Amino acid sequence: MSNLKQLATRQAPLCGGHRACAGCSAPDVVRQVLMASADPVVVGSATGCLEVSTTIFPYSAWNVPFVHSAFENAGASVSGMEAAYKSLKKQGKIGDEKINFVAFGGDGGTYDIGFQSLSGAMERGHNMMYVCYDNGAYMNTGIQRSSATPRGAMTTTSPVGKVIQGKQQQRKDLTACMVAHEIPYVAQTTPAHWRDLNAKVEYAFSIEGPKFMNVLAPCRLGWGYPMELTMDMCRLAADTCFWPLYEVVEGQYKLTYTPKEKKPVEDFLKPQTRFRHLFRPENEHVIAEIQQEVDRKWERLQKLCTL
């Protein structure tokens, strides 16, 4: 993997001056992923915060080719670009330099509306990487629940009411869904664990075929924490095992980070106003349920890593 000094010399694929919120982690995810590529990249994106905040015409924050067409089709759209590259290269219409194709989508564009398009692109075996920056809700439209929203979280479509308080369902395990596609590489990480992210992306770019990365991307507005705590939120997610860091290479699970001491999930929930109502006495059972679910999945993951 590259060291910090090496990474610092690479041109930033996404420059400053874009309109993402202060404290937004999505640009960090993008920079870290793309700077891990020693080869040229071509980027596709779903509609969402990342796309609207970086491409306000006539400006663009992108120093690399960037293509957006719609919300639910980043997988298909980038698969088409990769097919074009293969065809044109084979025919000698372009040079034969390696290009890494990367699709970015938020959780709405990936877990929900773009799930089919992602699944199709992975199944067809395109040589591309799909990166989900998972902030756990439809943040671009104003914090609506998605299938990535954690149990208990308050969003504008899972509000805290007198009868129902926050999201009633557990979140979808998209990383597991992608493992079930039996593609060459699937991983989960966060931008705070930059060595981990860099190593995973560098490895993924070194292999042929479809790759999927699920990257936790805290949203200070939707989660409700002070903007300077974005990276702390990533660390808390990993240290509570709410968001374990692992990779699955050709079906083999491997934990890439084990917290020295597994913290209680409250430590992750407490700083976020979206979970504030859970700390009322009548909602204690919800926190217990969340903890149970985290424990169950953590134990299962550890077992999978021994197989």
Added chain:
Amino acid sequence: MGKTRVARTGNEAMAEAIRQINPDVVAAYPITPATEVMQIFATYVADGLVDTELVPTESEHSAMSAAIGAQVAGARTMTATSSQGLALMYEMLYIAAGLRLPLIMAEVNRALSAPINIHCDHGDTMGGRDAGWIQIFSENSQEAYDNLIQAVRIAEHSDVLLPIMVTTDGFIISHAMEDIDIYSDGEVRDFIGTYKPLQPALDYKKPITVGSIDFVDYYFEHRRALAQAMSNAKNAILEVGREFGSKFGQEYGFYEAYKLDDAEVAMVCLGSTAGTGKDAVDNLRKRGIKAGLLKVRVFRPFPAEELAARLKDVPQICVLDRSDALAATGGPLYAELLAAMFEDRADHTVINRIYGLGGRDIKVGEIEELLSSQVSAAAGGKSIDRIGYLGVRE
């Protein structure tokens, strides 16, 4: 010029044109009755007869999305679909046009659900009529083949850069065998030329951003430029149609006029019904009724002035629409033609009959009866329903 006379269905003719065009990428999803186009083309890919990367997607939405990605990347890209498949693409049709991508589609006209129906009408294509795609209708397999070859040049014309769909009528043309002339691969390839994308996204040394967000300060200008491109397409269609004629023998324009010069009554239609209509016109003329026919080939851009000028001296006009706009004002061809003819202030009677929905057959006799009754009503000073339905149990 090397022509070969062969028997081909509409789908076979379109697949043959796609083989000769040899697109860099084809992305598609199966749907009746267009499935066969891609099935045949897949055998060309499997046998190494083309250089194409075939992307068999998991839906039509993804087919159009992958096609957009491929074309943005710098590849000449094609697809084929019908009906619900086209409807699933509608969102992406607007985007392909808005991004000014010269994508090429073989569209086999089929009715839209509900009720589900696999047979021909034009409801699917009409649903995409305001999406910014050039739309060309074909009467038969020969035209489908010729139109698809011309489509490449029209879409990629530097004054145009718009996506284009060439349509045939489901089953009536797509699955019916006719003798057609196929031109040699070399001549077709010379005619279409090589695709030179202006700013391919794969050119990472000159990175571009595609699909930006426009606010109130730019969106209107971009849509205005799109509208201008559609206006420019008119000249490109004529230019390419003339050049096609000088090279391959058959010239193409916005429409075909059949026995129209002295006509007292004319039917106006799209697609395969023109073939049926020509027989009806011949029969009516044998009976002493001066009938004629105007087949509209290009629906988008709508050649309003040209159609109105051609019909200026025809007193009785019957517009046959194979789709219903469900606007309580008749079919789309009627509405647009009527608007086009308004300016000439001539003394016409223009009626509309919606026919053939869901593949309901239209017979020569029905058209004869329709046109002759319009003529007798006019002669007898009787009124006739302006808008109505033909061949339906009411």
